[in-house]
Amino acid sequence: EVQLQQSGPEVGRPGSSVKISCKASGYTFTDYVMNWVKQSPGQGLEWIGWIDPEYGSTDYAEKFKKKATLTADTSSNTAYIQLSSLTSEDTATYFCARWVPGRSFDYWGQGVMVTVSS
Amino acid sequence: DIQMTQSPASLSASLGETVTIECLASEDIYSNLAWYQQKPGKSPQLLIYYANSLNDGVPSRFSGSGSGTQYSLKINSLQSEDVSIYFCQQNYDSPWTFGGGTKLELK
Numbered sequence: 604e605v606q607l608q609q610s611g612p613e614v615g616r617p618g619s620s621v622k623i624s625c626k627a628s629g630y631t632f633t634d635y636v637m638n639w640v641k642q643s644p645g646q647g648l649e650w651i652g653w654i655d656p657e658y659g660s661t662d663y664a665e666k667f668k669k670k671a672t673l674t675a676d677t678s679s680n681t682a683y684i685q686l687s688s689l690t691s692e693d694t695a696t697y698f699c700a701r702w703v704p705g706r707s708f709d710y711w712g713q714g715v716m717v718t719v720s721s
Numbered sequence: 722d723i724q725m726t727q728s729p730a731s732l733s734a735s736l737g738e739t740v741t742i743e744c745l746a747s748e749d750i751y752s753n754l755a756w757y758q759q760k761p762g763k764s765p766q767l768l769i770y771y772a773n774s775l776n777d778g779v780p781s782r783f784s785g786s787g788s789g790t791q792y793s794l795k796i797n798s799l800q801s802e803d804v805s806i807y808f809c810q811q812n813y814d815s816p817w818t819f820g821g822g823t824k825l826e827l828k
Contacts, residue, residue, distance in 0.1 A: 638817075647808065647819055647820070647821045647822050648765065648808055648810070648819040648822075649819070650816050650817040650818065650819070662815060664815075664816040665816070698764055698765075700764075700765075705770065705771055706755070706767065706770040706771070706776070707755035707767065707770055707810060707812045707817075708755070708757075708765070708767060708810075709767050709770075709776070711764035711765055711766070712764060713763075713764055714764050
């Protein structure tokens, strides 16, 4: 069974960074691109970017190029997103989601709530 | 970026009714469209991919259609468990973009 298990809620001070994880199981981690999606409170969904765990290649939405850094550890089948220079605009739930060409995001993590507060 | 416009933003319907949600792309996305269902406090779940293909395990009362820039999600015989927010998403061209969502409630 495919599962994407994300880390717990985070609280970050303005200007700081947080790093959240997404541990994959039930499939070959390097066979699928992992994406990250942001959902602000009561709002819609925004695509942040993807990482190909096999090669480490990444692509980001323009808006998130200076905000997010995607990495992956193939030894632990875990993808990470680091959010830097936190502001109140970064308060949101962040999801990881597996990408399948033609199917889009077929499996999602449970989401991680990031709260930016002083 | 391709803009995805969903309508209506909210919808109230009775059990057993048929509902339709529309999604309009700002350019031709060649059927590269997915629909997701998101229940409160949960992650989105894939319902439909490539405009009209039902994802594994999704009830057959859900169906998708459309082409070019216009797409729709239809739910036949509405059930109580269908109360959710529904999103469309294009995966034709990066950055992948989502519609604003349709909140479906029971009347």
